[in-house]
Amino acid sequence: MKNAIILSLILFYSILNSTAQTIDSIEVKSNTENIDSIINRIQKINSSVNIIKDTKRLIPIKELGNTKIISLSIDTLTTISSFQKTLNKYSRISCITINTDSISVNYETGDLQLKNNDILILSIHDISFENLQQFSNLFSKLEVYPNIILSIFGSLEKLESLPIFKCASTILFSNTNTEDTQKVAAQIIFGGINCSEGRPTTDKESKNETDNTSNETIRFQYTVPEMAGIDSKTLNETIDSVAQLGLDNNAFPGCQILIAKDRKVIYHKCFGFHTYAKLQPVLSDDIYDLASVTKITGPLPALMRFVDEGKIDLDEKLSVYWKDFERSNKAGLLFRDVLAHQAQLTPWIPFWSSTVDEQKNFKKHIFSYTKTKKYSVEVAPKMYLNKNYRKKIYKSIKKSDLLDKKEYRYSGLAYFIFPEMIKNISDKEYPNYLKQEFYKPLGAYTIDFNAHNNYPASRIIPTENDDYFRNTLLHGYVDDEGCAMMGGISGNAGLFATANDLAKLMQMYLQMGEYGGKRYISEETMKEFTKIQFPDNNNRRGLGFDKPILGNDTLSIEKCYPAYSASTESFGHSGFTGTFTWMDPKNNLLYIFLSNRVHPTRASRQIYEKNIRISIHQGIYDAIQVFNEKYKQKPLSKL
Structure with missing residues (x-):
């Protein structure tokens, strides 16, 4: 009863003018998509990337503190790819993009000075074998690096003949170059997603290498709420409404909310602006x-x-x-x-x-x-x-x-x-x-x-x-x-x-x-x-x-701290x-709320009076409860 009252009060506030910015991650397509289609779609995307070989057990990358990691992308784009954006969620990555139509085919490797324990992540995005041949000089220079993770998006046809293909310690492959498959590949590299099943092989040797590969899940996976047993519709409507309530009452010019459950980041959204001048929106x-x-x-x-x-x-x-x-x-x-x-x-x-x-x-x-x-x-x-x-x-x-x-x-x-x-x-x-x-x-x-x-x-x-x-x-x-x-x-x-x-x-x-x-x-x-x-x-x-x-747990939403659940x-x-x-170990739940409620002065106390942070916190537990009630017959172990 208490949860229902809170939800009805929260959802009373309009979210039509919300300035929310959503994190760059795989999302639920719409509020009408049911749990089965969500899970099947995400599982299909996750299985679309395979590890062909991993001879040095580079995946997942474990040592971040003393390891320099460079991402070199050969792409038709001139901007940073979804693959590189996702890599940067895990650590500080130096990202370089070489456009196939530019004069960068003669790219000098001066920026790629790597030590023995450093890692080069080379990604090839939907480039034909013929077009890749123009990079033969570059590839020959890269072959000296001992730790190369090669991620191929597109076609494997003839690529096996490239020397870089043979000297790479680790190779990932997806036959599509979509943003979703790029995000998945990056998460596999850092241990956000386990890629232990359905790996194709090119020959007997690589099959043996693959069979012995241990691909662990050791870091965040960036995915949708349903994959962690949370109802997307309830979560989004509740949080969007409370955040908008804060913006409408000048509790803060902007805020940012991150939620993780079961080591899955299932929500990361930004609302409002840096200041009340509304010149610069909050970004993730x-x-x-x-x-x-x-x-x-x-x-x-x-x-x-x-x-x-x-x-x-x-x-x-x-x-x-x-x-x-x-x-x-x-x-x-x-x-x-x-x-x-x-x-x-x-x-x-x-x-x-x-x-x-x-x-x-x-x-x-x-x-x-x-x-x-x-x-x-x-x-x-x-x-x-x-x-x-x-x-x-x-x-x-x-x-x-x-x-x-x-x-x-x-x-x-x-x-x-x-x-x-x-x-x-x-x-x-x-x-x-x-x-x-x-x-x-x-x-x-x-x-x-x-x-x-x-x-x-x-x-x-x-x-x-x-x-x-x-x-x-x-x-x-x-x-x-x-x-x-x-x-x-x-x-x-x-x-x-x-x-x-x-x-x-x-x-x-x-x-x-x-x-x-x-x-x-x-x-x-x-x-x-x-x-x-x-x-x-x-x-x-x-x-x-x-x-x-x-x-x-006996207190009302107005008096509890934190959420009563x-x-x-x-x-x-x-x-x-x-x-x-x-952090809640019993529910394996992490909640982060960031804002500058003291801007322009500390006199504003609307964040407390409107109980913004705690209402959002309780809204997460409510969304978990809604999921359990809707899908209580579906085993979460499959998620």
């Missing part, structure tokens, strides 16, 4: 300020790794790892209490306010509008903080009062010291440690600090028009003032990411520490961090992770800028 590869989602994306994976390695004891005093607390009121704080937000720490310190006088003018010797050796901490464009001010921040945290009672009170203070602590334990700079140990191996290259240093403004979603501290529009610079005063690199905030890359790290959490055939964190540690630590103290929190309100095993975090991510 846009980069967002994650705000406090940084807490579980930045310091937390490192801390969990240190627990696995015995470098941190959760029941030890925090001062053992942060010596500055030894002679302070924080000497006895336990690490577990700090991560569970019941260590009596002050919730927040407005560090920036100590830099201005009573007239709101900056005090002397704190900021400079020119970067120098002394003023080297960039907090905004042409605004640099004295490098020694970091010590003042640490001192303020050390001297801050403790709360009277040991109870749940959210505080981000410890997250300001975690980066330096991680550096001391790992002997590596905090951002470098995260990139080397987590982000790059996951293929999540856009997760990074200070987005303005790495990406054009056109790809970054702007946040606040800060008129009280930095006096500028924050565009690629972190929204959080305290993090900005740490040079944009902190543990409480600071990370930027695309939804797709954030999803890889969150999926690793959902799979209890494993993703892409690699274990990052032990299952034991993941379970410890994601369970409620102090339920008897009315504290719902895990270690770093947020958890559902105690008794959440989320299991007690679920966990996640929200962010001040309008971000939210939640």
